[in-house]
Structures are given as C-alpha cells and as structure tokens.
Amino acid sequence: xxxxxxxxxxxxxxxxxxxxxxxxxxxxxxxxxxxxxxxxxxxxxxxxxxxxxxxxxxxxxxxxxxxxxxxxxxxxxxxxxxxxxxxxxxxxxxxxxxxxxxxxxxxxxxxxxxxxxxxxxxxxxxxxxxxxxxxxxxxxxxxxxxxxxxxxxxxxxxxxxxxxxxxxxxxxxxxxxxxxxxxxxxxxxxxxxxxxxxxxxxxxxxxxxxxxxxxxxxxxxxxxxxxxxxxxxxxxxxxxxxxxxxxxxxxxxxxxxxxxxxxxxxxxxxxxxxxxxxxxxxxxxxxxxxxxxxxxxxxxxxxxxxxxxxxxxxxxxxxxxxxxxxxxxxxxxxxxxxxxxxxxxxxxxxxxxxxxxxxxxxxxxxxxxxxxxxxxxxxxxxxxxx
Amino acid sequence: xxxxxxxxxxxxxxxxxxxxxxxxxxxxxxxxxxxxxxxxxxxxxxxxxxxxxxxxxxxxxxxxxxxxxxxxxxxxxxxxxxxxxxxxxxxxxxxxxxxxxxxxxxxxxxxxxxxxxxxxxxxxxxxxxxxxxxxxxxxxxxxxxxxxxxxxxxxxxxxxxxxxxxxxxxxxxxxxxxxxxxxxxxxxxxxxxxxxxxxxxxxxxxxxxxxxxxxxxxxxxxxxxxxxxxxxxxxxxxxxxxxxxxxxxxxxxxxxxxxxxxxxxxxxxxxxxxxxxxxxxxxxxxxxxxx
Numbered sequence: 001x002x003x004x005x006x007x008x009x010x011x012x013x014x015x016x017x018x019x020x021x022x023x024x025x026x027x028x029x030x031x032x033x034x035x036x037x038x039x040x041x042x043x044x045x046x047x048x049x050x051x052x053x054x055x056x057x058x059x060x061x062x063x064x065x066x067x068x069x070x071x072x073x074x075x076x077x078x079x080x081x082x083x084x085x086x087x088x089x090x091x092x093x094x095x096x097x098x099x100x101x102x103x104x105x106x107x108x109x110x111x112x113x114x115x116x117x118x119x120x121x122x123x124x125x126x127x128x129x130x131x132x133x134x135x136x137x138x139x140x141x142x143x144x145x146x147x148x149x150x151x152x153x154x155x156x157x158x159x160x161x162x163x164x165x166x167x168x169x170x171x172x173x174x175x176x177x178x179x180x181x182x183x184x185x186x187x188x189x190x191x192x193x194x195x196x197x198x199x200x201x202x203x204x205x206x207x208x209x210x211x212x213x214x215x216x217x218x219x220x221x222x223x224x225x226x227x228x229x230x231x232x233x234x235x236x237x238x239x240x241x242x243x244x245x246x247x248x249x250x251x252x253x254x255x256x257x258x259x260x261x262x263x264x265x266x267x268x269x270x271x272x273x274x275x276x277x278x279x280x281x282x283x284x285x286x287x288x289x290x291x292x293x294x295x296x297x298x299x300x301x302x303x304x305x306x307x308x309x310x311x312x313x314x315x316x317x318x319x320x321x322x323x324x325x326x327x328x329x330x331x332x333x334x335x336x337x338x339x340x341x342x343x344x345x346x347x348x349x350x351x352x353x354x355x356x357x358x359x360x361x362x363x364x365x366x367x368x369x370x371x372x373x374x375x376x377x378x379x380x381x382x383x384x385x386x
Numbered sequence: 387x388x389x390x391x392x393x394x395x396x397x398x399x400x401x402x403x404x405x406x407x408x409x410x411x412x413x414x415x416x417x418x419x420x421x422x423x424x425x426x427x428x429x430x431x432x433x434x435x436x437x438x439x440x441x442x443x444x445x446x447x448x449x450x451x452x453x454x455x456x457x458x459x460x461x462x463x464x465x466x467x468x469x470x471x472x473x474x475x476x477x478x479x480x481x482x483x484x485x486x487x488x489x490x491x492x493x494x495x496x497x498x499x500x501x502x503x504x505x506x507x508x509x510x511x512x513x514x515x516x517x518x519x520x521x522x523x524x525x526x527x528x529x530x531x532x533x534x535x536x537x538x539x540x541x542x543x544x545x546x547x548x549x550x551x552x553x554x555x556x557x558x559x560x561x562x563x564x565x566x567x568x569x570x571x572x573x574x575x576x577x578x579x580x581x582x583x584x585x586x587x588x589x590x591x592x593x594x595x596x597x598x599x600x601x602x603x604x605x606x607x608x609x610x611x612x613x614x615x616x617x618x619x620x621x622x623x624x625x626x627x628x629x630x631x632x633x634x635x636x637x638x639x640x641x642x643x644x645x646x647x648x649x650x651x652x653x654x655x656x657x658x659x660x661x662x663x664x665x666x667x668x669x670x671x672x673x674x675x676x677x
Binding site: 114116117119120121189192194219221222224225255263264265266267268270271272273274275276277278283286319320321350351352373374375 | 461462485486487488489490492495496523524525527528538539540541542543544545546549566568569593595596598599600603619621622623624625626661662663664
C-alpha cells in the first residue's frame with residue numbers, strides 16, 4: 001500500500017527525520033491560511049498523487065504569494081495529474097502539500113528496500129539525487145552504494161559511514177547521517193515498510209541534511225498490525241476495479257486486451273495470460289479467484305471482469321485441487337445465470353473430478369464452451385475474441 | 387528414494403483443529419501420510435481426526451516424536467509458530483499460510499538458517515512424495531510415483547506440471563512448492579541440490595515466474611552443479627512491468643526480473659525452457675528421449 005508524500009513525511013517527523021515545515025490542504029480556500037501559518041515569503045506547492053515525475057508534469061511549483069497557492073490548489077484539486085509514471089488517465093489530486101521553501105545546495109538519493117538476494121534490508125545511496133536513479137545505475141554504477149543492514153546490529157554506524165562516503169558527506173553531515181539511518185531503519189521495521197525512498201535527500205544552504213520527498217510503501221500483509229497506516233489508505237489512487245476486487249479478496253489487474261481471464265492461483269493466471277498471447281490473443285486482465293472457487297466468488301469475479309467494456313469473451317481456467325471440479329462447475333453455471341452474462345464463456349476445468357465437471361457444464365442450458373485442454377480452450381477464446 | 391518426505395515422515399499439524407488444518411489433514415491422512423498428532427494451544431488432551439492434540443510443539447515432540455511439522459495457523463501467528471517448531475527441535479517445517487509479513491520472515495529466515503532447520507514456504511502448496519506422503523494442499527490424485535523432481539514458486543502452476551508429467555507416464559519423485567513470497571524459507575537452489583543427490587530423480591522441472599532474481603541465480607547454480615537435465619517454464623511473459631500479479635514475488639521492479647531476462651539466462655546455462663505452459667510435459671519427453 002502506497003502513502004502520499006505528506007503522509008510519509010508525518011511518519012518521517014515521528015521518527016525525528018528532518019522534513020520541511022508544511023501543511024496539507026484538501027480545499028483551495030485553506031491555501032492562504034496554510035501559507036501564513038507556515039510563514040516566510042516563498043513556498044512550494046505539491047500535488048499529492050501516488051506517482052513520481054510530478055515536477056515535470058506541472059504538479060509541483062515554487063510560489064512567492066499565498067494567492068498563488070490558492071490558484072494552484074484551484075487548478076489541481078479534483079483534477080487528474082498525468083506523469084510518466086501514471087497511465088494516460090492520470091491520478092486524481094485530492095490534496096495539496098504546501099511547504100516552506102528549502103534552499104538546496106546539493107541533491108542526493110537514498111532508499112531502502114527488502115533485498116531478496118541477501119534476504120536483508122538494503123539501503124541504496126547515491127551522490128546523484130533528484131534524477132532517474134535507474135539511469136545512474138546503468139551509466140555510472142560506481143556512484144551507487146548498496147548497503148545491507150540489520151535491525152539492532154552493532155555495525156549499523158559503520159554501515160551508515162559506508163553510505164555517507166559514497167554520498168560524499170563531510171564530517172558534520174556524517175554525524176547527522178548516522179542517527180538518520182538508524183531512525184530510517186527503525187521506521188522501516190516498526191511500520192512494516194517494503195519500500196522507502198527519499199529522492200532527493202538534500203544538503204541545504206546551511207549544510208544540513210534534509211528530506212525533500214518521501215515515498216513510502218507498506219507491506220499489505222502487515223496492515224493488520226498497522227491500523228493507523230491502514231487509515232491513510234487512499235482508494236482514489238487505485239484503479240476502481242482493482243480496488244473493488246481487493247475488497248472481495250480477489251486479485252485483479254486490468255490490462256488492455258479483450259479476453260477476460262478468471263483463473264485460480266496467481267502463477268496459473270499468468271501462465272494462462274501467456275498462453276492466450278502465445279495463440280495470438282490479448283488478455284483483458286489478470287484475475288486470481290483464489291483457492292476456493294465458490295459460486296459467490298466466481299460471480300463476483302465475473303462482475304468485475306465484465307465491468308471492462310473491452311471484454312469480448314471470458315476464459316475460465318480452474319485447476320480443481322481440493323475443491324472438486326463438479327462443485328466448481330455448478331458454481332460457474334449458477335454465477336453465469338446470476339450475473340446474466342452476454343459474452344461467450346470458455347471454461348477449462350482440470351484436476352479432481354474434471355470429467356464430471358465437464359459433463360455438468362455441457363448439459364447446462366447456457367452458452368458455455370467446455371474444453372478440457374488448456375491450449376484448445378485458449379485457441380477457442382482467441383477465435384471468439386476476433 | 388525421494389526428497390524431504392517419505393513413508394518414514396512423522397508429521398504434526400500446527401493449527402490442527404482450525405478449518406484449513408482439519409480439511410487438509412483429513413486429505414493427507416487419506417493419502418497415507420503418517421500424521422502423529424496436532425498442536426492447537428488450549429485444546430491439548432483432546433483428540434481430533436483420531437489423532438492426539440497437544441498444547442505446544444514441545445509437548446508433541448516429547449509424546450509422539452514427530453520429525454516434520456506443517457503449519458496452517460493464521461499469518462499473524464506464523465512467525466511464532468515456525469520459531470516454536472524450530473526451538474522444539476523439528477528439522478522440517480512447511481508453512482502453507484499465505485500473507486506472512488515480510489519483516490517477520492527476515493527474522494524467521496535468519497533463525498532457521500542458524501539452527502539448521504529446513505523451512506519450506508510460507509505461501510506454498512507444500513511437499514509431496516507420490517505414493518508415500520503428502521504434506522500440503524495439493525490434490526493427491528494427479529500425482530504418480532516416478533522420476534521427475536518438480537520445484538515451483540506457484541501452487542496451481544505446479545499442478546499443471548504434475549498433471550502433464552503424470553499423463554505422459556513419467557510421474558514424480560517429489561514435488562516441492564517453495565512459495566511465491568519475497569523471502570522464502572527455501573530457494574530453488576536448495577531443492578536443486580537435493581534432487582541432484584536423489585537417485586530416483588532423473589530430470590528436474592523448475593517452474594518459475596517473473597519478479598526477483600531467484601531463477602537467474604538457480605540458472606548459474608545449475609550450470610556448475612547439476613548434472614541432471616533441468617526443464618523450466620517461466621510464467622508472466624505477458625505481464626506488464628510494474629504491475630503486481632497476486633504473488634508478492636511477481637512484480638517486475640526497475641526492469642529487473644522479466645520473463646525474457648530469466649529465459650535467456652536459463653538457456654545460456656543449459657536449461658531446457660518450455661515456451662508455453664502447455665508444453666512442459668512434452669519438453670520433458672523430448673529432453674529425456676535425447677539424453
């Protein structure tokens with residue numbers, strides 16, 4: 001689950017990390033008051049969306065009057081911001097962060113992720129901040145450090161110094177940086193993060209380290225023990241169909257093809273998409289209906305798939321393991337009747353009691369193509385989608 | 387021979403009396419697995435499915451001498467359950483539960499490695515040695531005792547590979563689902579090592595998916611250490627970058643871990659790659675014919 005920048009910075013502040021004085025507004029009429037409360041004569045206004053690349057897209061501005069903040073808020077609130085990281089629809093802006101202006105003398109990069117290879121939390125640092133870090137990684141890998149760390153490890157200050165060297169920090173900045181790494185790691189572990197990125201981490205005109213941005217992603221599996229973070233969830237930043245699927249405990253990702261897919265298991269769902277593509281078709285979605293393909297879940301899955309107007313045919317591919325195929329077949333028939341599906345449905349059932357399931361499907365008085373082989377089922381779906 | 391589990395396996399079930407624990411234990415017993423008891427705190431002294439229930443793993447170890455444990459407890463309790471089993475001296479722990487927080491797994495993985503415990507999962511279908519023991523949630527009836535070792539990050543995708551090798555008459559020595567999480571207890575390499583040593587296994591099927599670099603690391607390992615033919619399939623060839631596909635593992639971040647990367651690395655290291663999911667069985671047949 002992603003957080004907005006302003007939410008990330010609230011967490012940063014809670015962990016004694018240096019962030020700018022700022023205020024978030026949800027209504028343009030509060031812009032002037034917010035600026036006055038922050039004080040000063042220059043501010044930065046930042047549209048809050050779950051995507052990077054906001055600056056280039058016009059979503060971040062430097063202003064020198066509170067009225068400009070109001071104008072910026074009026075311009076963006078309720079609108080969608082399109083950046084190179086969003087899709088072509090863009091992301092809805094429903095809050096604006098107003099901050100005091102920071103004078104920057106140098107921009108650095110710092111992030112932390114869980115590294116699958118070392119099975120540790122790894123900090124990634126670079127002296128080249130504020131830019132596309134992937135480009136730095138490709139073009140000048142020597143400017144990037146990957147430092148594995150462990151929580152409550154005595155060597156953490158040494159690890160922090162290793163990063164500070166690559167960031168080319170002076171002694172005073174290094175002294176600020178060591179507790180900063182300690183705080184970031186505590187934040188990462190205690191709040192169950194899966195990603196934390198500060199791009200840029202800056203050195204301001206007084207020579208101090210300062211977090212100018214905050215990108216925070218939380219491990220969805222841990223939200224049960226992070227109730228205050230769960231409350232920060234902003235559903236408007238997600239595809240509405242994906243959000244609805246998540247509510248129903250289904251895993252759905254919309255894609256741009258016209259063959260709807262309903263599969264049990266994430267791996268098999270991807271394998272099914274690949275098979276469709278292999279035979280010249282295009283999947284409209286990824287959907288994992290889960291281990292227990294009951295009538296209720298299948299019906300919900302059909303509803304979500306069919307909200308996509310591009311879908312011309314639905315391919316159901318279920319490997320019946322623990323739940324028998326005859327039970328699944330009955331569930332599919334009932335779900336098709338319940339949802340009143342107009343497009344053709346191709347069903348491939350395999351596994352436990354597959355032949356009985358196929359018989360039930362073929363005898364049902366509705367339009368279903370029941371095909372036992374996955375290749376034939378995929379070919380049929382591709383043909384029907386043309 | 388086989389790997390990890392066989393007729394001698396004495397299994398306990400953690401989360402025995404819950405709905406998942408009950409359903410899958412019933413099916414495992416029916417398959418012939420030697421379940422010697424279960425653990426549900428607060429229900430010790432009772433009997434469930436004709437087996438004794440204990441309050442703790444320690445108590446089960448003292449009374450019925452299990453050598454393996456399977457875990458069905460809810461995700462939030464998995465860390466404690468795995469640690470409890472490891473501390474009680476169980477050397478093989480299989481965690482089926484999906485949704486264990488990654489931060490928990492960092493601690494768990496370090497711990498089990500230090501004490502020399504083999505952990506499979508979490509978020510996996512488990513391990514089966516056809517005809518001998520089923521420690522997991524896979525449908526037993528699609529398996530056939532035989533010569534192919536199967537390793538996979540995914541559940542139902544494993545069943546596809548199993549079904550295809552059964553239909554062609556090869557059967558399986560053992561099948562292991564290592565799970566799709568970012569920090570799995572065991573890796574492809576751990577299992578490749580075991581299948582290489584297993585005399586019953588003639589060829590290995592490795593089913594991977596996009597995300598991470600586990601398949602690339604396995605490919606390097608295969609090149610230098612595995613003499614048996616390895617057949618692989620990678621799911622997610624059509625998944626768009628940056629989109630998370632259900633499994634926590636199946637996300638392509640920063641252009642790393644794409645199917646194309648994995649496939650070219652595997653081929654470079656001498657692995658036989660099936661282009662398509664439906665071709666896994668045929669690829670095995672083709673490779674075994676030429677070997």
